[in-house]
Amino acid sequence: MAGITSADVARESGVSRTTVSYVLTGRDGVNISEETRRRVRETATRLGYAPSAAARALRTGRSDLVLCILPDWPVGPVIETLLDELADELSGRGLSVLVHHGRGARPLSDLWRAVTPRAVIGFAPFAEDDLLAMRQAGIQVLGTLGEDRQPDPDLPSESQLRIGALQAECLTVRATRLGYAWPADARLAVFARDRLRGVQRICAELDRPEPVVLPVGLDVESAAEAVRAWRGLGITGIAAYNDDVALAVLAGMRAEGLSCPDDCAVVGVDDVPAARLAAPALTTVSQSIEVQARYLAALVLADLDGAAEKPGHPGHGLHLVERDSA
CATH class of the missing domain: 3.40.50.2300 (Response regulator)
Incomplete structure (x- = not known):
């Protein structure tokens, strides 16, 4: 029912609007019986009344x-x-x-x-x-x-730089040249930019070639096209923007008849639930979101x-x- 007010709740409960306000806002130190409190709450629920947040803010400050x-x-x-x-x-x-x-x-x-x-x-x-x-x-x-x-x-994010560095540190144990799977969604560029910078920093420190950056959409065709290009350049390790992109890369590798990590290793970011269910299970960077x-x-x-x-x-x-x- 639309347009229910505290006056409607008061009338149905047989109490004043002030009493309704005291009960529904949980105000302490007011002498209202438990029976009355119960009746007001039940009436408000039955009528579908919800106190206005703006009005409550005006009352309480x-x-x-x-x-x-x-x-x-x-x-x-x-x-x-x-x-x-x-x-x-x-x-x-x-x-x-x-x-x-x-x-x-x-x-x-x-x-x-x-x-x-x-x-x-x-x-x-x-x-x-x-x-x-x-x-x-x-x-x-x-x-x-x-x-x-x-x-x-305009300043790079240290946390995003570190994400890319962790990916690169893992991949360069076995891969001499890396690829970077850039997200197709342009709205993610601000994060992808700094993660890529982290990968580039580690490559430079180890005197490795610059990572080859290619866009990867969340579909097999786009991922397979990127995998073919990386394969032709001798890429044996791919840092993906996040786990979704990494899972697309794995699908592209399967479409190309390649094995991960034997032909090419892949590392994602975020540790989403699907990462541990992938084939092979996906190595990834966790951001400890709960913390x-x-x-x-x-x-x-x-x-x-x-x-x-x-x-x-x-x-x-x-x-x-x-x-x-x-």
């Missing part, structure tokens, strides 16, 4: 929403796991996570003014005017590393509690998961 702003990224298992773990961590303090994907031309200010978040987590740098407006409105703004200032998007989610939650809670010190960064938790593909 604070919101229970933590708004996560995602850029226009494809959402895969890693982001899903991060957001799920973050929601679990914050729910213990009565906070809810709302996710917004930055697609379309609607101004960000329209969003945070509509939902009145208590805190905003940016997964990429905000425009300076958005950042200033949120802070002036008293909204706590965090980056995923707890930055006090906006990170420079990052707990750190993000701790940052939010420390800032909301006005803690003098922020929690220490746990490190990126990157490590190589060795399986049969390399």
